[in-house]
Amino acid sequence: MSELISGKAIGTSINDELRKEVEQLKSNGIEPCLAVVLVGKDPASEVYVRNKKRTCTEIGIHSIGHDLPASTTQEDLENLIQSLNDDSEVHGILCQFPLPKGLDETRIIQAISPDKDVDGLHPLNAGLIAMGQPKFISCTPFGVLQMLKRSGISTSGKNTVVLGRSNLVGRPIATLLSSKGWDATVTVCHSRTANLSQVTSQADILVAAIGIAEFVKAEMVKPGAVVIDVGINRIDDPSKKSGSRMVGDVAFKEVEEKVSYITPVPGGVGPMTIAMLMANTINAARWLNGMPEMNL
Ligand code: NAD
Secondary structure (H helix, E strand, O other): OOEEOOHHHHHHHHHHHHHHHHHHHHHOOOOOEEEEEEEOOOHHHHHHHHHHHHHHHHHOOEEEEEEEOOOOOHHHHHHHHHHHHHOOOOOEEEEOOOOOOOOOHHHHHHHOOHHHOOOOOOHHHHHHHHOOOOOOOOHHHHHHHHHHHHOOOOOOOOEEEEEOOOOOOHHHHHHHHHOOOOOOEEEEEOOOOOOHHHHHOOOOEEEEOOOOOOOEOHHHOOOOOEEEEOOOEEEEOOOOOOOEEEEOOEOHHHHHOOOOEEOOOOOOHHHHHHHHHHHHHHHHHHHHOOOOOOOO
16 A cells, blocks of 8 residues: 655645745745736636635735736737836746637747746746756646655655656656756656556656556556656546546556555645745745745
């Protein structure tokens, strides 16, 4: 039987630490402020943005919402980003993706000042991760690192396999875990990887971030492995009122019997992501005021 790594519990205790940190900053005249830009009316994005703003309020971070119509032009959006870059009261800028058709996300990522890039997606911040000198780390990879650290799981010298190579999740996780301090031996797998099960079954630590419901089966994991499930997938379930339920990229029931640690879905990596957005916003406020980053 495995031990559950609860992102809900770890995220809550990080949020408690962050609340104290914000109080401290406020007593020094600094109020961390996050600008949240939402374009259009995508229902999932509206829920994400609402949750992010609510957590800001809970922690004491000032959030400013900019809700724009789907008809917004690239130029209008870039002008808004530029005005937020120039606003000294704003420390972090988040533009919720996906953007409506016709808007160029890559250009928006590059328009956000790297000093206010709390999503950690700007090429400069991705480059710093690649150089082993991370500044802003994108929120989900940052959350995965905190889960490992706070569960006392050593990554040094561990054979680690990351499933997925996206810029948002798989690639930064793999780069960070192989960097100094984390010192894992990392293999990145993707949709063209040959003999995938053979590779995954060698992993002491397996991170799944591919977006395919319950893809990782028991026979693909090493006995005693640590399994981090980043996936969020909705599958049909007629027994639920909504007719569906959320599952990860790992077949949880069969895999949990075989491994030492596993993250659940929901309640695993998901709740960590917003906590790390809050941490990035506070760090942005600290850095912009000449202070070092927080100890987390
Ligand atoms: P993505 O679609 O951008 O990337 C998926 C990656 O998986 C690609 O690199 C692809 O090569 C790889 N892949 C696809 N099929 C594969 C296969 N059969 N075998 C091996 N590799 C395969 O997705 P993403 O943005 O990286 O997200 C991955 C998952 O994580 C999704 O379920 C997403 O919803 C979830 N996610 C969760 C959070 C969170 O807060 N928990 C945040 C972001 C993403």
